[in-house]
Amino acid sequence: MLRLPPASHAVDRSQMARRKLQKRAFNDIDRGALGGLIFNARRLHSLTQAEVAAAIGRDRPWLSDVETGKITFVPDDDIRALAHALSLDAQQLTATRDNVRKHAAAGAVALGRRLACQVCGHSNPDDANFCSNCGTQVFADVECPACGRLNEAPANFCTNCGRPLRGRLEPRAHAHL
Known part of the structure; x- marks a missing residue:
């Protein structure tokens, strides 16, 4: 008599097969x-x-x-x-x-880097102060005062060293304003 694995095992196998397809090949990185x-x-x-x-x-x-x-x-x-x-x-x-x-x-x-609005996602010119779609103020990357890593403006902590970015949330590209 042929014994079939429980349905949960079949789902696990299909999920694993799908994951393997989604992962990049080791040498393709x-x-x-x-x-x-x-x-x-x-x-x-x-x-x-x-x-x-x-x-x-x-x-x-x-x-x-x-x-x-x-x-x-x-x-x-x-x-x-x-x-x-x-x-x-x-x-x-x-x-x-x-x-x-x-x-x-x-x-x-x-590439003429552009700033994405954090509210509506609209792409704005790099020198924009406000989103041309919804009017929300847009910011350039924020440099970590501790390690120099550039972080996206809405970040609260540095993605490299973990130190807080608060107090440096003014836009880097527009710091002269």
């Missing part, structure tokens, strides 16, 4: 220059993300975000710790980080 350098060095030393993260005093998701290019600003202390843990040259890592940030900034200018 665009790691960027900094993330690729760190990823390759970690793999060369046969270390896990958790091992490297523990060695530098960070958590594994943070290291994963650096390796996949989600985080491009890595503070100097972390650069030195990564260089030590992975036997890399700290100056090379710093230069790679700085080069990535320069290219990202140049790309934003070349």
Whole structure:
């Protein structure tokens, strides 16, 4: 007699299959220059993300975000710790980080970067003070006073170091007003 798995197992399998389709293939991840350098060095030393993260005093998701290019600003202390843990040259890592940030900034200018309204989502010119669709005041990115990371204007805490951004919520691009 053929025994079928309970219906809940069938659902679990279909969800897993769907998730596998949605995930990027391991080699398809665009790691960027900094993330690729760190990823390759970690793999060369046969270390896990958790091992490297523990060695530098960070958590594994943070290291994963650096390796996949989600985080491009890595503070100097972390650069030195990564260089030590992975036997890399700290100056090379710093230069790679700085080069990535320069290219990202140049790309934003070349694309005519626009500000999205936090209320209606309308795309406004970079120099806009108010949304042309609903009239709400729009803000540019806010720089963290502690680490220099650019955060979206509505953020209350830095996405890099976790420090509060309150008191610096005036728009960075319009600070001269």
